[in-house]
Amino acid sequence: MGDQDENPACATGKIRLYVETPLQAGAEVALTREQSHYLLNVMRVKEGGAVLLFNGRNGEWRAEIVKTGKKVCVLSLRTQTREQDYVPDLELWFAPVKRAATDAIVQKATELGAAAIRPVLTRRTIATKVREDRLRATVIEAAEQCGRLTVPDVLAPLDLAEALSRLGERKLLFCDEGGNAPPARAALTGESRGAWAVLIGPEGGFEPAERAMLQAQDRVVAVSLGPRIMRADTAAIAALSLWQSQLGDW
Amino acid sequence: MGDQDENPACATGKIRLYVETPLQAGAEVALTREQSHYLLNVMRVKEGGAVLLFNGRNGEWRAEIVKTGKKVCVLSLRTQTREQDYVPDLELWFAPVKRAATDAIVQKATELGAAAIRPVLTRRTIATKVREDRLRATVIEAAEQCGRLTVPDVLAPLDLAEALSRLGERKLLFCDEGGNAPPARAALTGESRGAWAVLIGPEGGFEPAERAMLQAQDRVVAVSLGPRIMRADTAAIAALSLWQSQLGDW
Structure with a gap:
């Protein structure tokens, strides 16, 4: 997360968020309060909008916003966009x-x-x-x-x-x-x-x-x-x- | 010039200043008002104190403060500490x-x-x-x-x-x-x-x-x-x- 105009991801239209929950097809992920605020209020993404999620283990996934509330944002995982990669030690x-x-x-x-x-x-x-x-x-x-x-x-x-x-x-x-x-x-x-x-x-x-x-x-x-x-x-x-x-x- | 505690040169006790005047043995150099303020008031160097000068052409010289005033600091060049070096283009x-x-x-x-x-x-x-x-x-x-x-x-x-x-x-x-x-x-x-x-x-x-x-x-x-x-x-x-x-x- 970060300032909109400081975020290189914005220029490419790709918002990426790190989550700790397992990522797999069909899973639903509830964002933290801070992430929900960032996504809905700062970046102004609406229900139906897509973001990318990663957790350090299961690659990167495209997820769609399926539920929003005052301090709540739930995403449903659609497709894996990248497989987990190798990181030099x-x-x-x-x-x-x-x-x-x-x-x-x-x-x-x-x-x-x-x-x-x-x-x-x-x-x-x-x-x-x-x-x-x-x-x-x-x-x-x-x-x-x-x-x-x-x-x-x-x-x-x-x-x-x-x-x-x-x-x-x-x-x-x-x-x-x-x-x-x-x-x-x-x-x-x-x-x-x-x-x-x-x-x-x-x-x-x-x-x-x-x-x-x-x-x-x-x-x-x-x-x-x-x-x-x-x-x-x-x-x-x-x-x-x-x-x-x-x-x-x- | 810069904040005292941000300046890596301070840790080694070497204050370096860029000047535009020619540098040669025996020459006297009058610092700008800003440099004089920095040296005398920020770094608190006294008359007789030494700094290093360079101008991009004549290497680096050790210079001693020989005259100070309210907004004035004059240095006398002592010895060349480094010869001008090669800079890749x-x-x-x-x-x-x-x-x-x-x-x-x-x-x-x-x-x-x-x-x-x-x-x-x-x-x-x-x-x-x-x-x-x-x-x-x-x-x-x-x-x-x-x-x-x-x-x-x-x-x-x-x-x-x-x-x-x-x-x-x-x-x-x-x-x-x-x-x-x-x-x-x-x-x-x-x-x-x-x-x-x-x-x-x-x-x-x-x-x-x-x-x-x-x-x-x-x-x-x-x-x-x-x-x-x-x-x-x-x-x-x-x-x-x-x-x-x-x-x-x-």
Whole structure:
């Protein structure tokens, strides 16, 4: 959901909503109060109008509005428009920044196909309070608008050391501003798909002890994103794009 | 210039300012009224304090504050800290969107090393009024903060057809959402450096006639940025990142 004129879906006439109920032919789905308000009052769709639904498991379905009330909207599922697709196992680990930049990071990571998003607290992290409900609302809205069939998982915030200790078989693309890391393209050449995470530091960068801890890990691939200093949201989009282009679904 | 806590340069203790005067050993530079206010009152740097200056031609210099007044700040140049560097000849052509998204596109294009930025008006472009002074202020602020030695040129807005007619020897990376264009990585493999532009459409995409016009051009390389619909600012950052990674200075 979102502002009508901000919503790229509007231009194509396709309203998409994320629901949690199972989707199958003939099923009826009652929207939440907020979704009903959005659909009926903001987007002004009438009874008989069609929207697209997805739940992250059963693909995408065309559904028709069959019942409306003051705060109620019931849809009947018609036909499956897309089958559930494959999502690369890519997590974004990011140090929370100010609210607007955090919103941007989470929205863009969704558009770029991240499977999960984890706030990671570092020594120079400015915003240590993370509102997971807000992140969750942002990823749902972004997923609805960008045509995804899944919503990224919002993972609980962890300290950097704790997050690293739980890395397991996952590889970590560490965007290392300060060092002499090789260019991302060269570093990713020869790497295989599978479970990955991209780590973006806070505006002030990582502390030397944190960089040493990262570099000591076998499964960490340190990369450079060029000679300029990027804001955290720019770096997150750049790194996710390069990963998708080389190892993901682009 | 910018908010103190938004400025990545502050974390590293390096204030950078763009000036238009020639920079050479021993020269004195008088800052503008706005820069003087920023340096003395916002950043609270005192007489004897040091900042970094660049002008897009003479590299970067360490300068010391030698005279301050109510609305005056004079700096004396000490040593050159960096030589002028090479900037890839990459332009960003973008369809202006709402103010916040346009600001984001221009700021991020600067961080990503674009040499010039041109607003391009398409049939579905929402915001046809472009405040070039505002774009210019945004690129200067972003250049100061990201460590660049140049400020991107802000080029006059052109209609898409007019911009294409002036393409000359420049190649154009056309981010084509609607079509069956090859992935950017494959399309750029084998391409050579030289003069390029990246074209990002408006939120609603290009009209069929515009896509046909683009595809008919010899020097246009159409690419896909994956299966999801991205907002204009996300697409701009993704495309510039992929270009820099394959053909630029990353």
